[in-house]
Each structure stands twice: as C-alpha cells, then as structure tokens.
Amino acid sequence: MAARRQIDRTALGAFLRRRREALSPDGLAPPSSTRRRTPGMRREEVADLAGMSVNYYERLERASGPQPSDAVLDAIARTLRLSDDEIAHLYTLAGHGAPRRVPVTHTVDRGLRIALDALAPDTAGLVFDRTGEVLAANALGAAIFGGMTGGNVVERWFTDRAWRDALSPPDEQEPTSRAYVADLRASLVGDDDSAAEAFIRRMRMASAEFSDLWDRHEVAVVRAGTKVMLHPRGRLDLECAVLPAQEPGQRLTLFRAAAHTPTAERLPLIAAS
Template sequence: MTRTTPEHKALGAFLRERRGRVTPAEVGLPQAGRRRTPGLRREEVAQLAGVGVTWYTWLEQGRAPNPSDQVLDAVARTLRLRPEERRHLMLLAGRTAEAGPHAPDPLMEVRPEHVAILERLLPFPAAIQTAAYDLVAANRSYRFFFGDLDAVDPVDRNCAWLLFTHEEWRACLVEPEVVLRDLAGRMRARAAEFPHDPRWPGLLGGLRERSPEFVRYWDEHEVRGDRTQLRHYRSARVGRLDTIFQSLWLDRERGERIVVLTPADAASARRLERLDALVGAAPRWTARDGVLTDALVG
C-alpha cells in the first residue's frame, strides 16, 4: 500500500473541497436524483477526467501512486480550477522544483539595497517579509502603521499572526473578512510552494489554536495568488487610509518579498505624509536582530 504523506492528505482534502463546489450543470451533467452532498460525485469526476473511479478515490484518500501531469490536468479542468488553484494542485502533488527538499532559512538576510528601498519609499509603508510572512524589516511608516512593530515580541512579528490574533492590528482593518480570507488563501498557496520552510508548522498550528476565524477560512481551501489589491485601513493616528497593496519579489525562489502600501487617493496620500511626520523622530527603518549583513552593522 502506498504510504500516505501530509502532502497527499492535503491534496485529497483540496480535491474533496473543490469537488463540492462544482455543480453537475456546470459540467454538462443532468441533475438526476437526490444528492446527499453538494457538488459532483467521485464517479462523475472520474468519468469526466477519463480515469478510473477506484484510482480517483485513492487520489482523494492520498493513496494514488505518482499521478501523471496529464491526469492532474484533466482533474483540474473537470473541477474548473483557476490558474493559481491548478498550480496549488501541482505543488501538493510534488510537481515543481520550487517545492524541493532544500528549506529556506526562517529569516532572510537584509542587504543594504533592501534598506535603501525601504527608505526611498517613505512616506509609503513598506516591509520585508519571508515566505512564511515573518516581518524582518520595515520602514518608519510601516512600523507605526498598525501600532509600533518594535513593541511587538520578535517571536510574534509575523503579519499573519498579528492580523489574526493581535487586537490592535485587526482593529486597523476596515474590511477584516475580506483581508483575512484573502490572507488565508495566500498562506495556503505559499505553504504548498515552500512546504519545507520550518516556520509553517508552528505558525499554522498556533493560528488554529488561537483563531477560530483562521480555522474557518483555512478550511475553505481557498487558494489566492499575489495580486495588487485595494485595501482600506483605519489608523489610530491619522484616520482612514485607502491604499493599493502590492507584493513585490526580492527573491522569488525563496519567497522573500517587499510589501508596499501606496495611497489610492489624494486624501490618503496626505494622511500617510502626516503619519510619517508624526513619527519622524524615529529611525527611518527598523529590522530584527541578526538579519543585517555586515555592511549595515556598526
């Protein structure tokens, strides 16, 4: 019998959840008889994908040995997966080199050019994150955007952890359901892309214990890609801030990126300038201990 791995279990759970979202009418099947569960039956997915029912059942149970790319593509088409969902499916099946055996370090190295970018972006809030959403450096505007990042225990300086469990950070979200559901979907995609990052087990386990909201969104098996979005915040210092949220790669293979909030309108631009002026006595950037290269120390 094929050994069931955590990745295979995740693959099966993802397929079951997605199967439940597709109606017979969407794939051209008649709505015949009463259904005990929503969505397609396993035998219907197998028929439409051109595979055996037993084999597809094994796939959902995490027991199917080495499914081919062609078969996975057929299942993805049958379940009407979006491009990012198909990529997630392939990652769970171990199909890309990016999900290889070499784990990135929990924290990245912050280089002089990274700090220069953070400084140049002021007064726009900007921060550097790892693949698992750890915050390793930020400019002054980001540091004080949600409160004071430097006042947070370094162990807790993780964007996902703070937004789901920290009241001060969550209170800044005008549309928490929109942001947090999207964040859970991004995290699911990222965890599949970098499964060997040692940060994931503790982060996901801790969130499941502390945040029922995270559990609800995570168990939806939604997969979200990194895309530019309009986001609305409420700053305790300067009020409403409507921003364009962007995630820009610093190192794609390691998942390291810089996130930037640019103003969506003139009023928000003025408020971001006001925020930076209010905290202007603080250093222009901040970083965790131990992440700076020698060129920045001393």
C-alpha cells in the first residue's frame, strides 16, 4: 500500500470548488426547476452523482472534512471529469501516495545534456527546471527565445509584456498563460521546496494575471503540441515535445518546424544570425 502524507484540506477544498464551478451541468446534473445563481454544478449535484452525502462533500470543499478514501476520490474524479493530471493532483492534495522529493539543483541532468548536444541544427532545445528557469539551450533555442539561458521563461512571460508581445501572437497568449500556470501547479504539487514556494509568492505579487490563474487550480502537464511564435525572420509554426529527465525536476523541451510551413526555411537563418 502506498504511504500516505498529511492532507492539505485548504488546497483540496479550493481545487474541488474550482473544478466544480468550471464544469457545465448540462447532461450531468439532474433536472432542476430552480434558477442557477452560481457557475458550474452545485455541491448537491456533485454529491448526488458521486454517491455521497451533501454534508460530506460540502465539508471537503470547506476544508473541514475527513481524509477521503480512494473510493471517494475516484467517485469525485469521475463526477468532475478530471483529467489524468488533475486526478494525480487530487490524490496528492488528499494525502494519498508518497510525496515526490525533488533535489533542488541547477546542474543540468546528464541525459538531457547529451540529448541537447545531439539535436539537429534545425531543432531548438531548452532545458527547464520545474519553475521554468532555463538551465541550458542550444544555439537555435537561444536565438528563438532571445537568450533566455539563466532566466525564467514563466516569470518573464508574466512580467515583461513587450517581450511577450514580440514573441507570441495575441490569440496565442491566453492559452499559453493558462498552460504555463497549469503545468507549474502540476510540477510543484507534493514537493517540499521552499525556493519553489517563494517563487509562487513572488509571481502572485508581481502579476495579477498569474495570481488569478493560480487560483483557478487548473492542472495539466505540458507534454507535446504545436505553437506559433514570432521572430524578426517571420512567423514560426513549431511542433513541440517535452522529454523529462530520469530524475524528476528537469526536462528538455524541443521545437522543430511544423510540416508544410515556411518555418523550415526560416530556422537555419535564425540559427546563423
């Protein structure tokens, strides 16, 4: 049986409330003749669908409930339609499973360094730590991101509007902001790291946007996808992939030209500039 740790009732209650409010009741909740005054599903609707008393679920959201069992967590996760990342987050907040102990180090993981050095010239690569600090980059990665090595891409994204606007089209910025914060929350949950906690406090003070997104309790690990970036050489349509280190705490993010776009022709020019 996996070891348990102490339940974080305050964070668990906030997470459940946010996920409940974000879930549309259409097709999920029982029919109701009363007019809704709050967004999302009601507590009693969640409790009914999850097969538990309203009082029990309300206590969980109000940070006064007991430590829920696996069966209760499974029922809540199913009712709230949580993703795999959100389910892992739920279990950690509820004190299930051993917390991850991530050594705080700025020495680039050896495996990631080998992968970074082996990248093709037309593939950009950056090694990030859990908070978004750039620990290493190849030439193309540094050229695209404007020499970010030694800086923190999350912090700069939320505090340097000119840099953000020069890097990203307007319609890409809101989903990118949400992805950064959701990934950050997923990366830090369960770890006892005073430096990471201090980073979150600093970001909440520095950016109202970050603070609002952090309070939404969205959780999603960034793994792969597509991204549009701006560069003096022209628009870049990129395919992205994330490779974690053997030990958690660092990862290599790769960017290459999306197929059938002019980006493939632009990347060599950027690397040579």
